[in-house]
C-alpha cells in the first residue's frame with residue numbers, strides 16, 4: 001500500500017514537473033525584433049568573419065535567442081543580454097545600432113580586428129556591467145557617453161588605438177571596479193574627476209602618452225588596490241593623498257618624468273607589495289620606512305638620481321633594483337666610500 005502510494009505520488013510530482021516545464025516553454029519569448037535588427041545590422045558591418053564563418057547562423061528567418069553564435073537572451077522577454085564574440089577573428093566596425101541592444105549586460109568583443117570609432121550610442125546600454133573590447137584596432141576618442149554606463153563594473157579597452165584624452169565623464173562610472181585602458185594612444189592629463197569612481201579597485205593606464213600630474217583626487221579612491229601608470233609622460237610630485245587607499249598593494253609609476261624627492265608618502269602605504277619607480281628623475285635619499293614596509297616584496301628604483309646610503313632592510317632585493325643611480329651605495333650595491341660616509 002505504502003509502495004503503490006509512493007509511486008502515485010512520484011507520478012503526480014513528475015506530471016507537475018512536466019507541466020511546469022511545458023508552461024515555461026510556452027512563455028519563452030523569441031528574439032525581440034529591435035534586437036534582431038540591431039544584430040543583423042552589426043553583421044552587415046562585419047567585412048570578414050574569420051575562417052570558420054562564425055556568424056553564418058545569424059539569419060533573418062531564425063530566432064536570435066536560439067543558437068545564434070555568441071548571443072544569449074532573457075527568455076522572459078526575448079531581449080539580448082549577452083554577446084560574446086571574443087577571439088573570433090572578426091573584422092569591421094562596430095555600428096551605432098549596437099546602442100539599440102538596451103538590455104545588454106555583457107559585451108565581449110575582445111581579441112578581434114574591430115576598427116573605426118566606438119559609437120557614442122554605447123552610452124545607451126544602461127544595464128551593461130561587463131565590457132571587454134581589448135586587443136582590437138578601435139580608434140578615435142573614448143566617447144563621453146561612456147559615463148552613462150552607471151552599472152559598469154568591468155571595462156577593458158587594453159591594446160587598441162584610442163586617442164584623445166580620458167573623458168571627464170569617467171567620474172560617473174559609479175560602479176566601476178576594474179578599469180584597463182593601457183596600450184592606447186591616450187594623451188592629455190588624468191582628469192581629476194577620476195577620484196569620483198568610488199568602487200575603483202584597479203586602474204591600469206600604462207603605455208599611453210598621458211601628461212601632467214597625478215591628481216590629488218586619486219586619494220579619494222579608497223578601494224584602490226593597484227595603480228599602474230608606467231610608461232607615460234607624467235610629471236610633478238606624487239600627491240600626499242595617495243596613502244589614503246589603504247589597500248594599495250601595487251604601485252607602478254616607472255618610465256615617466258616624475259621628479260623631486262623620493263615620495264615620502266610611500267612609507268605610509270602599509271599594504272604595498274610591489275613598487276616600481278624606475279626610470280624617473282627622483283633626486284634624494286631613499287626614506288628608510290619605504291624599504292621596511294612589512295609586505296614589500298618587489299622594489300625597483302633604478303635609473304633615477306637617488307643618492308646616499310641605501311637604508312638597512314631585512315628583505316633581500318636584487319642589485320638591479322637600485323642600479324643606474326650613481327650616488328647610491330651600500331648593500332645590495334657596493335659599500336659606501338668610508339672616508340665620505
Ligand SMILES: *[C@@H]1O[C@H](CO)[C@@H](O)[C@H](O)[C@H]1NC(C)=O
Nearest residue numbers: 048089090091092113114115
Ligand atoms: C583587419 O581589418 C583590416 C580592415 O579594417 C584589414 O585590412 C586587415 O586585413 C584585417 N586583419 C586581419 C588579421 O584580419
Ligand SMILES: *[C@@H]1O[C@H](CO)[C@@H](O)[C@H](O)[C@H]1NC(C)=O
Nearest residue numbers: 079101102103104126127128
Ligand atoms: C535593466 O535591469 C533591470 C534590473 O535587472 C531591469 O528591471 C530592467 O528591465 C532592465 N532594463 C532593460 C532595458 O532591459
Ligand SMILES: *[C@@H]1O[C@H](CO)[C@@H](O)[C@H](O)[C@H]1NC(C)=O
Nearest residue numbers: 110111132133134135154156
Ligand atoms: C578580456 O579580454 C582579454 C583578451 O584581450 C583577456 O585577456 C581578459 O582575460 C578578458 N577579461 C576577462 C575578465 O575575461
Ligand SMILES: *[C@@H]1O[C@H](CO)[C@@H](O)[C@H](O)[C@H]1NC(C)=O
Nearest residue numbers: 195196216217218219220241
Ligand atoms: C576628492 O579629493 C579632492 C582633493 O583631494 C577633495 O577636494 C574632494 O573633496 C574629494 N572628493 C570626494 C568625493 O571625496
Ligand SMILES: *[C@@H]1O[C@H](CO)[C@@H](O)[C@H](O)[C@H]1NC(C)=O
Nearest residue numbers: 230231254255276278279300
Ligand atoms: C619596473 O620598471 C622597469 C621600467 O619600466 C621595467 O623594465 C621593469 O621590468 C619593471 N619591473 C617590473 C617587475 O614590473
Ligand SMILES: *[C@@H]1O[C@H](CO)[C@@H](O)[C@H](O)[C@H]1NC(C)=O
Nearest residue numbers: 240243263264265266267268
Ligand atoms: C605618515 O603617517 C603618519 C601618521 O599617520 C603621519 O604623521 C605622516 O605625516 C605621514 N607621512 C606622510 C609623508 O604622509
Ligand SMILES: *[C@@H]1O[C@H](CO)[C@@H](O)[C@H](O)[C@H]1NC(C)=O
Nearest residue numbers: 278279300302303318320321
Ligand atoms: C629594474 O628596472 C630596470 C630598468 O629600469 C631593469 O633593467 C631591471 O631588470 C629591473 N630589475 C628587476 C629585478 O626587475
Ligand SMILES: *[C@@H]1O[C@H](CO)[C@@H](O)[C@H](O)[C@H]1NC(C)=O
Nearest residue numbers: 334335336337338339340341
Ligand atoms: C672616496 O673618497 C675619497 C676622498 O674624498 C676620494 O679621493 C676617492 O676617490 C673616493 N673613492 C671612490 C671610489 O669614490
